[in-house]
Amino acid sequence: MRSIEHFINGSSLSEGTRTGEVWNPSHGEVQATVTLGTPSTLQKAVDAALAAQPAWAATNPQRRARVMFKFKELIEHNMDDLAELLSSEHGKVLADSRGDVQRGLEVIEYCCGIPQALKGEYTQGAGPGIDVYSMRQPLGIGAGITPFNFPAMIPMWMFGMAIACGNAFILKPSERDPSVPVRLAELMKEAGLPDGILNVVHGDKEMVDAILDHPDIAGISFVGSSDIAQYIYSRGTANGKRVQAFGGAKNHGIVMPDADLDQVVTDLTGAAFGSAGERCMALPVVVPVGDDTAAALREKLVPAIEKLKIGISTDPDAHYGPVINEAHKQRVENYIQMCADEGGELVVDGRGFTLQGHEKGFFVGPTLFDHVKPSFRSYREEIFGPVLQIVRADSFDEAVRLPSAHDYGNGVAIFTRNGHAAREFVNRVNVGMVGVNVPIPVPVSYHSFGGWKRSGFGDIGQYGQEGLRFWTKTKVVTQRWPDGTAAGDHKEAFVIPTMG
Ligand code: NAD
Numbered sequence: 001m002r003s004i005e006h007f008i009n010g011s012s013l014s015e016g017t018r019t020g021e022v023w024n025p026s027h028g029e030v031q032a033t034v035t036l037g038t039p040s041t042l043q044k045a046v047d048a049a050l051a052a053q054p055a056w057a058a059t060n061p062q063r064r065a066r067v068m069f070k071f072k073e074l075i076e077h078n079m080d081d082l083a084e085l086l087s088s089e090h091g092k093v094l095a096d097s098r099g100d101v102q103r104g105l106e107v108i109e110y111c112c113g114i115p116q117a118l119k120g121e122y123t124q125g126a127g128p129g130i131d132v133y134s135m136r137q138p139l140g141i142g143a144g145i146t147p148f149n150f151p152a153m154i155p156m157w158m159f160g161m162a163i164a165c166g167n168a169f170i171l172k173p174s175e176r177d178p179s180v181p182v183r184l185a186e187l188m189k190e191a192g193l194p195d196g197i198l199n200v201v202h203g204d205k206e207m208v209d210a211i212l213d214h215p216d217i218a219g220i221s222f223v224g225s226s227d228i229a230q231y232i233y234s235r236g237t238a239n240g241k242r243v244q245a246f247g248g249a250k251n252h253g254i255v256m257p258d259a260d261l262d263q264v265v266t267d268l269t270g271a272a273f274g275s276a277g278e279r280c281m282a283l284p285v286v287v288p289v290g291d292d293t294a295a296a297l298r299e300k301l302v303p304a305i306e307k308l309k310i311g312i313s314t315d316p317d318a319h320y321g322p323v324i325n326e327a328h329k330q331r332v333e334n335y336i337q338m339c340a341d342e343g344g345e346l347v348v349d350g351r352g353f354t355l356q357g358h359e360k361g362f363f364v365g366p367t368l369f370d371h372v373k374p375s376f377r378s379y380r381e382e383i384f385g386p387v388l389q390i391v392r393a394d395s396f397d398e399a400v401r402l403p404s405a406h407d408y409g410n411g412v413a414i415f416t417r418n419g420h421a422a423r424e425f426v427n428r429v430n431v432g433m434v435g436v437n438v439p440i441p442v443p444v445s446y447h448s449f450g451g452w453k454r455s456g457f458g459d460i461g462q463y464g465q466e467g468l469r470f471w472t473k474t475k476v477v478t479q480r481w482p483d484g485t486a487a488g489d490h491k492e493a494f495v496i497p498t499m500g
Pocket of ligand 1: 248
């Protein structure tokens, strides 16, 4: 059986006595094992990073950008192989895996412009003979801890930005689908990245704790579930590190009475059921405003859901594939039971779904609930499966209140033809990323990504300008070059200097 190893200092390294199983969710079979490292494995990665980082930071930004340009070319050349590998371990359909790689690649494209993006600020003549300028310097060693649901995109969000800024990076990917992150590191080496600048260590809590406590790691970026995000944020910052930690989500789609319902249904089915609902920017809650809107929406939604095709990840006609593993399938089905027990009307029940010829695969059929109430636990918590809940609202104000009052605040969307309503909604809603007639408002790479409340701990987003700020320290220099002849050049000053 294939064994997936760490990638340290430009080479594969097998170290650790414990292993994890890597499944093929479409077939319900173990296809590989991953070697789980120890603190000593992490130390090897840190040693390699410490040795390589000063020279990388001193490499001029055009040269760093050239590695990114070459990496982009290699990713494009290897797109199909990466997508196949990703689908085989995650279970999402191939087209969706290509999207996963592509959205990461877009951040790499941003990194190709790093010389322009990293330029500092300069004020000539801030005082008599005084100039002030700022520069961005790398943190040193950064680390990334990533979830299973985007094994290409999220690692690239992190290591692309960190490395382009002059840092060395240690990636601890999800142990459930670790092959693509290793492949990306190999391709970075092929693109010309010096050994030691990008290292991949595998592991679980033991490895994560070692990262959180390591004195030579200056910054940590985390994406995963909220309880773990909060833990990472607390322990990492208590150790004096810079930390950004993004958590779970429960995104709402508000449907106003004037919305184009055919468009809404197309958008909703993709956003609620694509990738089997395993996206932090999925839309698992729909909020029609008014009972007439709810009835009309439901009438169109049910046949659209019944037409969805579930298949193995290589089936080109499948809309979505299996969930990640048996335990998660069970968890999603438990939430379906919970919502029914709480009084939700189970309109379409996806439990007990099996795919002929792939009976061991971890499939869950699409599920629709109506009359879900904000008090339900199944509404308050993240299900992370192909389950859509209709929560009816009586008014626009109530529709703004629901996502605003929810513990999670990652994404939200409003569907309407009324510009005023949309503008009001955008202004008032207490959520970090908003779509107007856009179901999955993941910002493009030159803006920044970040949810609010339990969806994001810390105060700075991923990639774009915010990513740049996260992975660098700003140094501000105030300088004067007196020629020694002017009166006052040698005068003592006992008051706080002002610019006069
Ligand atoms: P997870 O929290 O189980 O795992 C994330 C990472 O944390 C993994 O690398 C894992 O090894 C590590 N980890 C797990 N348990 C740990 C523990 N007890 N101590 C220390 N480290 C631990 O998340 P997941 O199931 O891989 O991913 C799905 C979750 O990620 C969902 O909640 C989803 O909403 C969220 N997510 C959020 C975003 C976002 O940007 N906000 C994006 C993608 C996914």
